[in-house]
Amino acid sequence: MYTANAEGQRKPVTIASLVEMKQRGQKISCLTVYDYSFTVALDQAGVDVMLVGDSLGMVMQGRETTLPVTMEEIIYHCRCVASARPAGLLMADMPFMSHGTVADALHNAGRLMKEGGARIVKLEGTGEQAEVVTQLAGAGIPVCAHLGLRPQAVHKVGGYRVQGRDESSARAMVEDARVLEHAGADMLLLECVPVALAAEIARGTQLPVIGIGAGPDCDGQILVLQDMLGLTPGKIPRFAKNFMPEGGSIHGALQAYVKAVADGTFPASEHCF
Ligand code: KIV
Numbered sequence: 001m002y003t004a005n006a007e008g009q010r011k012p013v014t015i016a017s018l019v020e021m022k023q024r025g026q027k028i029s030c031l032t033v034y035d036y037s038f039t040v041a042l043d044q045a046g047v048d049v050m051l052v053g054d055s056l057g058m059v060m061q062g063r064e065t066t067l068p069v070t071m072e073e074i075i076y077h078c079r080c081v082a083s084a085r086p087a088g089l090l091m092a093d094m095p096f097m098s099h100g101t102v103a104d105a106l107h108n109a110g111r112l113m114k115e116g117g118a119r120i121v122k123l124e125g126t127g128e129q130a131e132v133v134t135q136l137a138g139a140g141i142p143v144c145a146h147l148g149l150r151p152q153a154v155h156k157v158g159g160y161r162v163q164g165r166d167e168s169s170a171r172a173m174v175e176d177a178r179v180l181e182h183a184g185a186d187m188l189l190l191e192c193v194p195v196a197l198a199a200e201i202a203r204g205t206q207l208p209v210i211g212i213g214a215g216p217d218c219d220g221q222i223l224v225l226q227d228m229l230g231l232t233p234g235k236i237p238r239f240a241k242n243f244m245p246e247g248g249s250i251h252g253a254l255q256a257y258v259k260a261v262a263d264g265t266f267p268a269s270e271h272c273f
Contacts, residue, residue: 010087013048015120015142015186018089018208021048021219028220029261030091030210031228031254034060034077038225039084045254047088049210051122051222052078054093054152059226066151069095071108075116082117091144092118096152099123105132109141122189124150126172127179137184145180147173147201148214149192160237162192162213162273170197177201189222190214192239195272213239215272221261228257239271 011017021028030049033039034056042050056077057069078092092112099105105123112118120142123129129145136143148163157163164170174197177188188209190198195215202209202218211218226232227240229250236242243260247253260266 010043010046012087013089015089015208018048018187018220019206022206022208027261027264028208028210029258030220030222031257032056032059032222032224033081034225035080036084039081039086041251041254042225043084043086043088045251046258047254048220049091049222050081050086050088051091052081052093052116052118053122053224054095055224059224059232065154067096067154069093071095071098071111075111078112078116078118089120090118091120091122092116094121094123099125099129099132102132102135105136106139106141109136109143110139113141120144120186122146124152125180127176130179130183133180133183133185137186142186143184144187144189144210145177145185146189146191147176147180147193148190148198151191160192162194164193164197165273170194173197174201174204177205181205181207190218192273211267213237213267213271213273216264216267221266223257229253238273239267241266241271 028048031047032051032053033042054066054069057063057066098108109121112121122144124146133143164173188207190211192213198211198214199217208219210220210222212222227236228243230242230244243253243256247256
């Protein structure tokens with residue numbers, strides 16, 4: 001969404017404006033970002049939500065998984081992004097084991113907001129995180145609940161696999177979404193979920209649902225910045241697309257992505273499960 005105020009500047013994106021976009025059927029564009037310069041570029045392209053994801057462990061630090069990423073590292077990158085004062089909504093990931101108890105969740109989410117400048121936190125979890133979400137909501141901390149493939153659970157799940165393929169796990173995910181909405185979540189994020197299941201979840205909630213590998217019926221899309229700029233070495237995940245060939249430059253690729261999300265041409269069937 002690229003709406004300007006009277007001075008021609010972008011209006012800040014808020015959770016309420018994302019809900020309005022969902023209600024209007026206007027798609028939400030989201031990308032990960034970890035530093036000041038790229039945040040300026042994303043904001044100029046009109047990206048709605050900027051996620052300081054724990055994917056930074058892989059794309060910034062070259063680690064094999066997101067598990068080693070610390071609170072200090074997320075806060076550091078969050079500050080770099082916040083210093084660009086983006087109009088896009090700044091979301092920060094809660095790292096692995098930072099929200100296992102309500103006390104830890106409140107302390108760590110509070111740090112992301114106070115020290116990092118985040119406006120919403122994202123946590124990976126199922127309906128079992130309902131009490132944590134309720135307490136965060138009660139403390140005035142907006143929450144995006146990340147369902148489906150949860151990379152922080154890679155060793156428990158046994159790999160980066162599409163989730164919700166069989167009927168019982170699909171029903172469990174629908175129930176998790178319902179429980180987390182009821183608990184006070186403000187947004188949902190679905191990773192690697194079959195198209196029909198993601199569509200059912202998006203239809204069944206008032207909350208904006210952002211997808212990555214979750215098909216075109218989510219209310220918005222997110223990609224890892226390095227994947228969509230063609231910077232990831234080797235093969236990119238099936239759900240990702242390199243926008244550099246059609247964009248021709250970093251700014252062109254960002255604009256092509258925002259446009260493709262807005263007009264529904266991304267994701268195409270080859271990016272879906
Ligand atoms: O950490 C991250 O970048 C994420 C996205 C893949 C959604 O969680």
